[in-house]
Amino acid sequence: MSIAGLLIRRERLARAWSQEGLCRGICGTSYLSKIEQGKAAASEEVLALLFARLGLSWTDDADGALHAQTEACMEALFGGDAPAFAAAFARLRAQERTLLCSPCAADYLLLREFACEADGERRPLDAEFVSFLDQRQLALQRVLEGRHEEAALLYPAAAIRLWQGAHLYARGRYAAATEALRAAYDAAAAEGYAHIMMNCRVYLGNCCSDSGDPKRMQQHYAVAQRLAEALGDQKILSTIRYNDAATKIECGDFAAAYAYFSALEETDAMSLHKLAVCCEALGRRDEALTALARAEAMLPEGEAHAPERQMLALVRCRLETPDYLHDERYGTLLTDCFALLRRERGAGYARFHLKWMLKWYKANRRYREACALLEDFPAEK
Structure with missing residues (x-):
């Protein structure tokens, strides 16, 4: 239609x-x-x-120029090449007024949502668009709605499988995520989409990390790193190094993690949080408090960053309360933070704090709750 x-x-x-x-x-x-x-x-x-x-000018795109530019942007999106997609979309945005009164309007509106950097900023098109969408467009709409499995059935492209895997990973469904990511990797390899192959390996490594399998994590990260080096993707290389160091914290290798986080030239609130955790474990209290103060100053006010502020407050509470394990204020802060992270940030963030939850339950003889929590966080889910 x-x-x-x-x-x-x-x-x-x-x-x-x-x-x-x-x-x-x-x-x-x-x-x-x-x-x-x-x-x-x-x-x-x-x-x-x-x-x-209506005061508008309809463009029928008789020469196909708009369609060609829109397809180039779609190819960049489905190829997983973020810089190429950003550049292609910038060219489209310059023609937004024309595109919105053309046969390419639905494609443009969908691409505009995917151009939003943060997932939380993306919104599906209004429901009245659905009956006018073709199969590929409808699959993108389903992704924006969070209905990734339906999207993959409608249009099983490598990119959609990747997004499905990432969506499952964020919800702690590691076995299902691994299945989707392997399918995405195979499809990307068959189609020659190296950027998607790289991202699949990163997420597969993340699944292994969160499932307590650092050896397999390293295997996936090694492949992702080779692909990132070949593609010149410095952002992914930084992500791999960051995730590897964060996993070392979960495995108790605080010295190795400290070596990474303390040497970072460009920091953000969460890398400083990890540095503070390392310093706490290594007895570097003053350095930990300095890192926390820097991180707190970086976080803007507002509900969007409430989970991160609670993570920082949790470390500060441990540093400033000698007997924190028997302080109800710490217990309340910890359990509230853990619940907020599970709800707002996904299983990976919550799993990072799992050992502190278990330590709190054990110190306060709340063994039944500890067992129930372990059932929620098996090694593989």
Whole structure:
């Protein structure tokens, strides 16, 4: 179905115009109704007149130039090449007004959502678009809705399998995530999408790390690192080194983790949090407090960063409370933080704090709760 009718309907309703008022002298009301529902294909002349009455200019893309540019951006998205996608989308954004009144409108609106850097900023298209979407577009819509399994069934591209695996990983479903990521890796290898292969290996390594298998984690990270070096992807190389060091903290190798986090030239709040944890374990209290103060100063106010602020507060509480294991204030802060991380940041963040939860339960003889928690965090889920 042509999306032109939907665009006309949305603009008409936004202006609170009646169908009769819009189509007077152009076409019949019943014909406009069918156009708006996608049940009738209007001529380019009629479309141009309807859009013009709304103060817009319909572009039919007769030469296919807009379609070609949109497809180039889609190829970058499905190829997993983030810099290429950002550059391709920047070229599209410069033509946003034209694209939004063209046959490429749905593609552009979907691409605009995927161009948002943070997942939390992405929103699915309004429900009225769904009946006008083709299979690939509908799959992207399902991803934006968080319905990744449906998306993969609709359009089993390597990128969608990767997003499905990442979605499952964030929810602690490591076995299912591994299955999706392996399928994504195989598809990417068959299609020649090296960036997706690289990201699959990173997530597979993350799954192994969170499942308590550092040896397999290192195997996946080694492959990801070779791919990142070949592609010149410094961001992924930094991510691998960061994740490896964070895993060392979980494994109790605080000295090795400290060597990494203390040497970072560019830091953020979470890398300083990891440094503080290492310093705490190594008896470097003053250095830990300094790292916490720097991290706290970096975090902006607002609910969006509440979990990170609680993580920092938790370390500070341990450093400033000698007998914290028997201090109810610490227990409340710990359990609240753990619950918030599970809800807002996913299983990986919560698992990082698991040993402190178990230590608290053990010190306070709350063995039943400790056992229940361990059931929620098996080695493989």
